[in-house]
Amino acid sequence: MANVSTVFREIGAVVQAMGVTLRALLAGPLTVQYPEQPIAVYPRFRARHELRRYENGLERCIGCMLCEAACPTGAIHVEAAENDPAHPVSPGERYAKVYEVNLMRCVFCGDCETACPVEAIVLGHDFELAVYDRDGFLLTKEQLLNPKVPNVVVRAE
Amino acid sequence: MPDQVTLTIDDVKVTVPAGTLVVDAAKAAGIDIPVFCSHPKLDPLGACRMCLVEFVGSRGSRLDTACTVRVAEGMAVRTNTEQVKAVREANLGFILINHPLDCPICDKGGECPLQDQTMAYGPGVSQFVEPKRHKNKRYPISDLILLDQERCILCWRCIRYLEEWEDKPQLGLFERGGETMIDTFPGQPVDAKTSGSIIDICPVGALTNRVARFRYRPWELKKTPSVCNHCPVGCNLRLDERVHALRRIVARENMAVNDEWICDKGRFVHQFVDHPERLKKPLVRDAQRGTLREATWDEALDRVVEKLGALVEANGPNTVGGIASPRVSNEAAYLFQKFFRALVGTNNVDFAGGSAVRAWPTGLSAITDIARSDLIVLVGFDPSEAAPLLAVHIKRVVLRKGAKLLIIHPRRIELAKYPGAYLPVLPGNEAALLGELAAAVQASKGVRGQEARGKQAARNPQSPGPGPQYPDVVALLAAAKSPLFIYGPDVARGERGRATVAALLNLATALGQGDKLAYIGAGANEQGVRDMGLLPDTLPGYAPVSDAAVRERLGKLWGLQPPAEAGQTCARMIGGGVKGLFVMGDNLAALPAVAEALRKLDFLVVQDLFLTETAQLADVVLPACSFAEADGTYTNLERRVQRGPQGIRAVGESKADWAILTALAEKWLAAEGRGDRSGVAPAAAPELPDWKRKKRKAKTGPAAKPWNYPTAQSVLEEIGKAVPFYATMRWEALGEGGLQWSARDLRVGVRDSGLSNTQSPTSNPRPGEFLLVSSPLFWDASLFMQYAADQVRQLIPAPFVALNPADLATAKLAEGSQMTLTSPHGSVILTLKADASVQPGTVWIPATLPGLPAETLGGGRGEPISVVVR
Ligand code: SF4
Ligand code: SF4
Ligand code: SF4
Ligand code: SF4
Ligand code: FES
Numbered sequence A: 001m002a003n004v005s006t007v008f009r010e011i012g013a014v015v016q017a018m019g020v021t022l023r024a025l026l027a028g029p030l031t032v033q034y035p036e037q038p039i040a041v042y043p044r045f046r047a048r049h050e051l052r053r054y055e056n057g058l059e060r061c062i063g064c065m066l067c068e069a070a071c072p073t074g075a076i077h078v079e080a081a082e083n084d085p086a087h088p089v090s091p092g093e094r095y096a097k098v099y100e101v102n103l104m105r106c107v108f109c110g111d112c113e114t115a116c117p118v119e120a121i122v123l124g125h126d127f128e129l130a131v132y133d134r135d136g137f138l139l140t141k142e143q144l145l146n147p148k149v150p151n152v153v154v155r156a157e
Numbered sequence B: 001m002p003d004q005v006t007l008t009i010d011d012v013k014v015t016v017p018a019g020t021l022v023v024d025a026a027k028a029a030g031i032d033i034p035v036f037c038s039h040p041k042l043d044p045l046g047a048c049r050m051c052l053v054e055f056v057g058s059r060g061s062r063l064d065t066a067c068t069v070r071v072a073e074g075m076a077v078r079t080n081t082e083q084v085k086a087v088r089e090a091n092l093g094f095i096l097i098n099h100p101l102d103c104p105i106c107d108k109g110g111e112c113p114l115q116d117q118t119m120a121y122g123p124g125v126s127q128f129v130e131p132k133r134h135k136n137k138r139y140p141i142s143d144l145i146l147l148d149q150e151r152c153i154l155c156w157r158c159i160r161y162l163e164e165w166e167d168k169p170q171l172g173l174f175e176r177g178g179e180t181m182i183d184t185f186p187g188q189p190v191d192a193k194t195s196g197s198i199i200d201i202c203p204v205g206a207l208t209n210r211v212a213r214f215r216y217r218p219w220e221l222k223k224t225p226s227v228c229n230h231c232p233v234g235c236n237l238r239l240d241e242r243v244h245a246l247r248r249i250v251a252r253e254n255m256a257v258n259d260e261w262i263c264d265k266g267r268f269v270h271q272f273v274d275h276p277e278r279l280k281k282p283l284v285r286d287a288q289r290g291t292l293r294e295a296t297w298d299e300a301l302d303r304v305v306e307k308l309g310a311l312v313e314a315n316g317p318n319t320v321g322g323i324a325s326p327r328v329s330n331e332a333a334y335l336f337q338k339f340f341r342a343l344v345g346t347n348n349v350d351f352a353g354g355s356a357v358r359a360w361p362t363g364l365s366a367i368t369d370i371a372r373s374d375l376i377v378l379v380g381f382d383p384s385e386a387a388p389l390l391a392v393h394i395k396r397v398v399l400r401k402g403a404k405l406l407i408i409h410p411r412r413i414e415l416a417k418y419p420g421a422y423l424p425v426l427p428g429n430e431a432a433l434l435g436e437l438a439a440a441v442q443a444s445k446g447v448r449g450q451e452a453r454g455k456q457a458a459r460n461p462q463s464p465g466p467g468p469q470y471p472d473v474v475a476l477l478a479a480a481k482s483p484l485f486i487y488g489p490d491v492a493r494g495e496r497g498r499a500t501v502a503a504l505l506n507l508a509t510a511l512g513q514g515d516k517l518a519y520i521g522a523g524a525n526e527q528g529v530r531d532m533g534l535l536p537d538t539l540p541g542y543a544p545v546s547d548a549a550v551r552e553r554l555g556k557l558w559g560l561q562p563p564a565e566a567g568q569t570c571a572r573m574i575g576g577g578v579k580g581l582f583v584m585g586d587n588l589a590a591l592p593a594v595a596e597a598l599r600k601l602d603f604l605v606v607q608d609l610f611l612t613e614t615a616q617l618a619d620v621v622l623p624a625c626s627f628a629e630a631d632g633t634y635t636n637l638e639r640r641v642q643r644g645p646q647g648i649r650a651v652g653e654s655k656a657d658w659a660i661l662t663a664l665a666e667k668w669l670a671a672e673g674r675g676d677r678s679g680v681a682p683a684a685a686p687e688l689p690d691w692k693r694k695k696r697k698a699k700t701g702p703a704a705k706p707w708n709y710p711t712a713q714s715v716l717e718e719i720g721k722a723v724p725f726y727a728t729m730r731w732e733a734l735g736e737g738g739l740q741w742s743a744r745d746l747r748v749g750v751r752d753s754g755l756s757n758t759q760s761p762t763s764n765p766r767p768g769e770f771l772l773v774s775s776p777l778f779w780d781a782s783l784f785m786q787y788a789a790d791q792v793r794q795l796i797p798a799p800f801v802a803l804n805p806a807d808l809a810t811a812k813l814a815e816g817s818q819m820t821l822t823s824p825h826g827s828v829i830l831t832l833k834a835d836a837s838v839q840p841g842t843v844w845i846p847a848t849l850p851g852l853p854a855e856t857l858g859g860g861r862g863e864p865i866s867v868v869v870r
Helices: A002-027 A066-070 A111-115 A141-145 B022-028 B082-097 B113-121 B157-164 B197-201 B264-268 B297-315 B330-344 B368-372 B388-401 B430-453 B455-459 B471-479 B494-510 B526-531 B548-558 B570-577 B592-599 B613-617 B657-674 B691-700 B712-722 B750-754 B805-810
Strands: A049-051 A076-082 A094-102 A121-123 B004-009 B012-017 B052-057 B060-065 B076-078 B145-147 B171-174 B181-184 B207-209 B222-227 B236-242 B245-251 B283-285 B292-294 B320-324 B349-351 B375-379 B404-409 B420-424 B483-487 B517-519 B580-584 B603-608 B620-623 B633-635 B640-643 B769-773 B800-803 B818-823 B826-834 B842-844 B866-869
Touching: A049 A141, A066 A076, A066 A111, A094 A141, A111 A121, B004 B022, B012 B022, B052 B082, B060 B082, B082 B113, B157 B171, B157 B197, B197 B207, B197 B245, B222 B640, B245 B264, B283 B297, B297 B320, B297 B580, B297 B603, B297 B620, B297 B657, B320 B330, B320 B570, B330 B349, B330 B526, B330 B548, B330 B580, B330 B633, B330 B657, B330 B712, B349 B570, B368 B388, B375 B471, B388 B404, B404 B430, B404 B471, B420 B471, B430 B471, B430 B494, B483 B494, B494 B517, B526 B633, B548 B712, B570 B592, B592 B613, B603 B613, B800 B805, B805 B826
Parallel strands: B004 B076, B320 B349, B320 B580, B375 B404, B375 B483, B404 B420, B483 B517, B580 B603, B603 B620, B769 B842, B800 B826
Antiparallel strands: A049 A121, A076 A094, B004 B012, B052 B060, B052 B076, B145 B207, B171 B181, B222 B236, B236 B245, B283 B292, B283 B620, B633 B640, B769 B866, B800 B842, B818 B826, B818 B866
């Protein structure tokens, strides 16, 4: 009677498999209709950089070039200058006159973030980096200060 | 006391000269004792307590400052005990109590001893959570230096530098306790001419360079050892480059030249190197529109070859000439004169202040001789304004070794306040005064000879020669064992200058010190340019052009011999002696009268950094590199040949002077080979029907050798062959400290310079008339100053004329009023200033003020000029 028990076992397996299939059928699709639908990323996801400001509008970056020093790929270029005390760009004496990130070099390691003493440069969640020409990969200070999705939470670690 | 002392530092036995400080002995033993206030070039003070170490004695050990205690025989020092470690930590903690957390925005960050020592010896964590004390930040102590009182750790280095080296106590400590801070005295900013040195020696970022502020971080700089291009001292400095821009200049130590200091011109005036207005492409004058337009190098050089060549062919080689700047490198100067001598076939080469000035060819015996001399005679030369590092050396020997100064100058210059004597002299009367002095010295020698026999002879009215007119001065001269006689270009121009130099030489010889005569020029490489033979009557290596043997030797080297007759001087070339002129690096046309003369030329080539007044008149403008962008060697006032390697990428398409000349020569030779010089459009020159004949001639006669100089070093190699005493001056051999050529290699006989016509003395000016004095001013309006950073440019004074207050009172003139000054050469309107350093009867208008007022009135020609002030 080994045959009878085998038959029942096989039926059981088929039912189990159908169960999985039916459950999946009811669960709805996992596929996100990107780019029509936005994609959620993890909070610690690191993509395009942005430069932050204080609430009063002053730029956080003080042009210290420590991010430039920390960057393993030489992707950052900073030129500092002295603030005009009457119209300061940033708090204190120094600000970044030029701030550029070369995304073709960047490996999104986040070392720049870690090096920054004032949490000015952060890696945001905007990963849509395709552009039509190479120059587009050179992010200027203007672009960095005005990201598409502003106000990334600064990572605590 | 024994000369050598042996002590033990951390079980290491060290033997050092007696009197050495423990901190230096430790350095000699390779043991690091951290210091802040102690500095090898400053007197010990013991202000910061960072250097505390344990001295082990028979009664136990005690802590003391290694920077103030001198070594003693058998001394035992420990630098690595727990106690020393603990005091270092505590001490750093104390220093940092009120030190701001400025590192990210501090220019010193990255090369900051406080950072380094906190990392090496600090406690690692801060015990202090209280708010820090606030003081002034961004506080200007001068137009060039900012002080951050919060960052200052009160080490006194800046105070001591200004006191000990500059003798200008312009910084001090104010307040007490935690409020203590460095400040200037009210209304008196720091104005020492080497004030920037305190930025270098400040152990923190309290003193910062306003010109270079925030333009760099130390770790990303490319550092190139170079030499200064501003004055003939040739201070050693370092060019700090970042992304193809010159970010700052700092001093580099060379004990034979500048110790470890540089002046504020050398440090702060460098924006001309990468100024946005630098010429980036060659320019040629458009035939139709008559304006300058951009061109390719080929087009520009072809134009020069064609036009200069046509002038040579039509009127002979002596109708073209070249005027260079005494600032260019030896390589450029050598190739420049070679181009004219070997290719064009004329000796018409000179520089402004070149053949017109009677220069003693061997310069100063050595800068270090200043420290060894007991009397320095300065004739018509003001080191404080013309060569500030020399002034620093001179002040040092006066203050530390009691040397005396004898100053003969129409103006009571800054150094005249030191012991010795100041002899005011009317411009033009130097020769007469020196003659009297020489006679008096001779006479006193006779007197002293008699003195040996009978003591009363000192006041003997029958002493031979004219009686000593200047007894103090003669005594000063006679007492000097190792004097130095220094004169400058202002008293050596023209016939009068010839007489002055002869008289000075007589004086030096009368004292048995004929080899201590030194000429100090105006241009940074004036010595080198003269060595290279950039003079109409002198070949490379100071042989006169008439010397057939030297001409033959050079002919072998060059393929063609230089002509035997002397060329035209700078003044004659400008005054219409030539039809075609090549000006390399000098802005002659800044003076309107010269511009007028240059307009009459058929063809003018200008090779320079900027579109200067001269370049605007040119038919072809060739963009050259500054000293920072090209390899080159420069010879300073003590004949030290020093390397100035390329420190930054050349701006635009500009090229090194030597490279431009090489390219030009190659084109010239190619055109010569073809028999025509209309390189661009041979058809455009149908008026040369006999080109075939010329070609044959060129083939049969001796031909110039090709110019094969791939690098500046290869030019230097040829210089070694052309100038015998440069034979050992190879690029590698020069090293970072340079090499001096020996004055003994050049035999300058006394008779070579001793002869001159006697000059009529300048008579005292008539009432209402004044004699013009136009000695240099440190912050003038020279070309590099005009293209300096804003902070520096605002130091250029508005054009002024200074008179003695007594003269002002007599003439009832008010300070600050605008006056018209008229001389036979021109007239200018200037603001009046009272200045007690100006002698009665003279007016002082510094050389190279904006608009060149002194030059317009005829200053700097070697003739006394009388001026009417209205
Ligand atoms: S993420 Fe990394 S590679 Fe990219 S700029 Fe920052 S430091 Fe450089
Ligand atoms: S982003 Fe941060 S690290 Fe980079 S220069 Fe600005 S302040 Fe400095
Ligand atoms: S002086 Fe040194 S420790 Fe002080 S803020 Fe500057 S870099 Fe930092
Ligand atoms: S400013 Fe600098 S050099 Fe002067 S006392 Fe302060 S720390 Fe020392
Ligand atoms: S280094 Fe000795 S007390 Fe400052």
